Amino acid sequence: MYAREALDPSRSFWHFIAVHLRRYREAHGMSGQALATALDCDRSTVSRYESATLKIRPAHAEIVDRLWETNNMFANLIGFADRADEGDWLLSLAEFERRATRIRMWEFAVVPGLLQTSDYARAALLAGATNDLEADLDRRMSRKSAVFDRKDPPRITAFLGWAALQQLVGSREIMRAQVAHLVELSEFSHVSIRVLENEAGAHQGLEGPFMLLTVDHRDLAYIEATTRGCFLTDPFDVQEVEVRYESISDRAAPVAPSRAILQAELENLS
Structure with missing residues (x-):
């Protein structure tokens, strides 16, 4: 199971998504629990998203795009990631x-x-x-x-x-x-x-x-x-x-x- 320290956004789309999900959350001053509340999920789900042990769901990507006004960035990224052949x-x-x-x-x-x-x-x-x-x-x-x-x-x-x-x-x-x-x-x-x-x-x-x-x-x-x-x-x-x-x-x-x-x-x- 990947730890946050082991993420390599240059190697994997999913790692890239995980790293930037955490960066955006922290930049907006949100705790992991606050994001979990916004997504209507458990805090552990957010943790798995941010460590790339769980791929973020499209519905959740759409929520964070609206929440942080990212112009569909996360939704587009998971579309690319789903089509990528990454080997993990x-x-x-x-x-x-x-x-x-x-x-x-x-x-x-x-x-x-x-x-x-x-x-x-x-x-x-x-x-x-x-x-x-x-x-x-x-x-x-x-x-x-x-x-x-x-x-x-x-x-x-x-x-x-x-x-x-x-x-x-x-x-x-x-x-x-x-x-x-x-x-x-x-x-x-x-x-x-x-x-x-x-x-x-x-x-x-x-x-x-x-x-x-x-x-x-x-x-x-x-x-x-x-x-x-x-x-x-x-x-x-x-x-x-x-x-x-x-x-x-x-x-x-x-x-x-x-x-x-x-x-x-x-x-x-x-």
């Missing part, structure tokens, strides 16, 4: 996952990161382009812990393509432990794991993996690429991803049959 997506994803009340995901080739065991994650990371295996593994497991170890964990629905279960990642022992973990997770009341079988044929999920997160009562989408991801916040863009999600849901096996598929795969790996 993993930090943002972890923050959104930590605060989400609902997480919906689709993955066709591998088990999603939030559902991985540490051994499976290590094997998957070794096959990639990691520069620091232990640091990357710690980050992935920390993301998982932040979601599943909460007192109020989010509602999670995961659609898995059949290839994610068939693709051997690491040894058979690692894969068996991973599938056993999926079976265990599927028994949680707040987790649904459904499998899209090979017989489903071509479908919209072939366009790539994605995640839908409900944060602060609004939905956003995360599209994953090879080296980094992209967040979609525009309601029309998010709706397009939700349509893909519903299309996959129409083809995926229901919860109980999906659990049976997982159990069968577990037996095959024995």
Whole structure:
């Protein structure tokens, strides 16, 4: 998580916004609580805005533009930031996952990161382009812990393509432990794991993996690429991803049959 001292406005649009948000607030003699009151949010939200651990909402940017008469500067800046490909997506994803009340995901080739065991994650990371295996593994497991170890964990629905279960990642022992973990997770009341079988044929999920997160009562989408991801916040863009999600849901096996598929795969790996 970024501290204010670590912000680099020359590297990141979001850092630039965070730094100038604080500068404008202080220049107008406002405390963090006073700004929070004006935005109708918690003081901690303002603190996260100013440390770039939370991206300022468009509605809040419009308020500060009116409050400080900045001629839409902050609203324009977040528009640029949303379209920028900055590479700090993993930090943002972890923050959104930590605060989400609902997480919906689709993955066709591998088990999603939030559902991985540490051994499976290590094997998957070794096959990639990691520069620091232990640091990357710690980050992935920390993301998982932040979601599943909460007192109020989010509602999670995961659609898995059949290839994610068939693709051997690491040894058979690692894969068996991973599938056993999926079976265990599927028994949680707040987790649904459904499998899209090979017989489903071509479908919209072939366009790539994605995640839908409900944060602060609004939905956003995360599209994953090879080296980094992209967040979609525009309601029309998010709706397009939700349509893909519903299309996959129409083809995926229901919860109980999906659990049976997982159990069968577990037996095959024995």
